[in-house]
Amino acid sequence: xxxxxxxxxxxxxxxxxxxxxxxxxxxxxxxxxxxxxxxxxxxxxxxxxxxxxxxxxxxxxxxxxxxxxxxxxxxxxxxxxxxxxxxxxxxxxxxxxxxxxxxxxxxxxxxxxxxxxxxxxxxxxxxxxxxxxxxxxxxxxxxxxxxxxxxxxxxxxxxxxxxxxxxxxxxxxxxxxxxxxxxxxxxxxxxxxxxxxxxxxxxxxxxxxxxxxxxxxxxxxxxxxxxxxxxxxxxxxxxxxxxxxxxxxxxxxxxxxxxxxxxxxxxxxxxxxxxxxx
Amino acid sequence: xxxxxxxxxxxxxxxxxxxxxxxxxxxxxxxxxxxxxxxxxxxxxxxxxxxxxxxxxxxxxxxxxxxxxxxxxxxxxxxxxxxxxxxxxxxxxxxxxxxxxxxxxxxxxxxxxxxxxxxxxxxxxxxxxxxxxxxxxxxxxxxxxxxxxxxxxxxxxxxxxxxxxxxxxxxxxxxxxxxxxxxxxxxxxxxxxxxxxxxxxxxxxxxx
Numbered sequence: 001x002x003x004x005x006x007x008x009x010x011x012x013x014x015x016x017x018x019x020x021x022x023x024x025x026x027x028x029x030x031x032x033x034x035x036x037x038x039x040x041x042x043x044x045x046x047x048x049x050x051x052x053x054x055x056x057x058x059x060x061x062x063x064x065x066x067x068x069x070x071x072x073x074x075x076x077x078x079x080x081x082x083x084x085x086x087x088x089x090x091x092x093x094x095x096x097x098x099x100x101x102x103x104x105x106x107x108x109x110x111x112x113x114x115x116x117x118x119x120x121x122x123x124x125x126x127x128x129x130x131x132x133x134x135x136x137x138x139x140x141x142x143x144x145x146x147x148x149x150x151x152x153x154x155x156x157x158x159x160x161x162x163x164x165x166x167x168x169x170x171x172x173x174x175x176x177x178x179x180x181x182x183x184x185x186x187x188x189x190x191x192x193x194x195x196x197x198x199x200x201x202x203x204x205x206x207x208x209x210x211x212x213x214x215x216x217x218x219x220x221x222x223x224x225x226x227x228x229x230x231x232x233x234x235x236x237x238x239x240x241x242x243x244x245x246x247x248x249x250x251x252x253x254x255x256x257x258x259x260x261x262x263x264x265x266x267x268x269x270x271x272x273x274x275x276x277x278x
Numbered sequence: 279x280x281x282x283x284x285x286x287x288x289x290x291x292x293x294x295x296x297x298x299x300x301x302x303x304x305x306x307x308x309x310x311x312x313x314x315x316x317x318x319x320x321x322x323x324x325x326x327x328x329x330x331x332x333x334x335x336x337x338x339x340x341x342x343x344x345x346x347x348x349x350x351x352x353x354x355x356x357x358x359x360x361x362x363x364x365x366x367x368x369x370x371x372x373x374x375x376x377x378x379x380x381x382x383x384x385x386x387x388x389x390x391x392x393x394x395x396x397x398x399x400x401x402x403x404x405x406x407x408x409x410x411x412x413x414x415x416x417x418x419x420x421x422x423x424x425x426x427x428x429x430x431x432x433x434x435x436x437x438x439x440x441x442x443x444x445x446x447x448x449x450x451x452x453x454x455x456x457x458x459x460x461x462x463x464x465x466x467x468x469x470x471x472x473x474x475x476x477x478x479x480x481x482x483x484x485x486x
Contacts, residue, residue: 134425177476182428183461
């Protein structure tokens with residue numbers, strides 16, 4: 001009898017001890033972290049995308065000038081101006097490399113900049129042409145963004161951004177056309193995105209100013225930077241996420257709000273030198 | 279004193295030279311006529327049996343980026359596909375005129391227009407416009423100029439054939455990435471009224 005009960009007692013003791021150990025360990029395990037939030041938008045990061053490059057020369061402009069070279073030159077003028085205004089700049093290309101439009105969109109969507117600027121040049125029309133995506137605006141961002149219509153959720157911000165560009169270019173007394181277009185990679189970007197197309201500047205005199213004119217390019221670059229400074233001023237960072245419900249109930253409001261990951265590493269916005277923004 | 283046989287030989291050779299020159303000149307003229315006939319870029323003639331009808335052309339302007347509806351008259355076939363092709367060829371030939379506000383190269387532009395029942399099940403037809411590669415190769419390159427061409431085509435087709443719900447583009451029967459490096463030809467466009475008149479930027483729009 002005793003011999004039969006011993007194994008049962010041993011097993012019961014082992015199970016009891018195991019259950020007690022599991023319960024004690026479980027109380028020490030930290031709770032699972034909440035589902036990962038998408039990375040925060042970097043308020044000081046601007047993406048420049050000089051279109052074309054490599055074998056993709058873009059438009060053939062007068063005097064055998066290639067569009068790919070003009071876009072790169074304009075990006076090179078914008079970049080130092082943005083840096084001096086306290087922006088970090090990410091460029092999809094800094095040399096004559098051919099990069100697929102999907103790859104450009106991938107770079108931009110991964111970096112999550114506050115604004116994306118796709119740069120083009122043409123010999124048709126006059127002045128500066130600004131475009132936002134022709135996609136219909138989507139009210140709320142779905143959990144999964146279809147690649148071909150990724151920009152749809154950002155259309156309202158893009159329209160506000162293009163308006164900022166329009167105001168700055170208008171103040172610079174440059175001819176301007178605001179429109180919408182179906183151009184890659186504009187439709188694939190998740191950031192507020194604008195395509196800017198530089199066209200020759202029609203003058204009262206017979207000869208128009210070409211897109212290669214350095215003074216013209218500098219004027220446009222300055223207007224773009226002014227617009228982006230105004231954009232940053234008009235777009236305060238989103239409110240911090242609410243305190244987690246596991247916080248002690250005694251002082252739930254006392255904890256400092258969590259900051260987005262990218263913000264502390266970036267410098268604070270400098271004072272607006274243009275006075276364009278409030 | 280030149281011998282007689284040498285004079286005869288000289289004049290015979292001179293005559294031969296003149297005859298050969300005249301023959302060559304005639305040959306050149308004939309060849310020129312043949313080449314000119316091959317390069318005739320005038321749009322195809324309207325069917326003589328068709329009656330003239332009112333059409334609406336959506337004409338683009340590069341100067342202000344606008345697309346405006348303009349009434350016109352054209353003899354068109356009753357067959358919808360021929361109707362659409364002739365209409366688009368007529369529209370694009372307007373841009374080859376010297377007074378055009380959206381200048382494009384002359385020459386045939388549209389090979390075919392196919393009207394299909396929409397495979398997505400949406401009410402309305404899908405129009406597939408097969409552009410000629412010569413038109414695409416000679417089209418000016420730029421976002422505005424290409425987008426205006428596309429919007430002009432869409433608006434004109436929508437006004438003439440309201441049963442069309444969506445429009446796609448091919449070039450020489452094959453899918454093509456862009457019109458001339460910018461406007462997306464891979465996507466399906468919705469057939470709508472594309473009248474456009476870009477407005478100025480406003481302070482209010484920035485604060486919305």
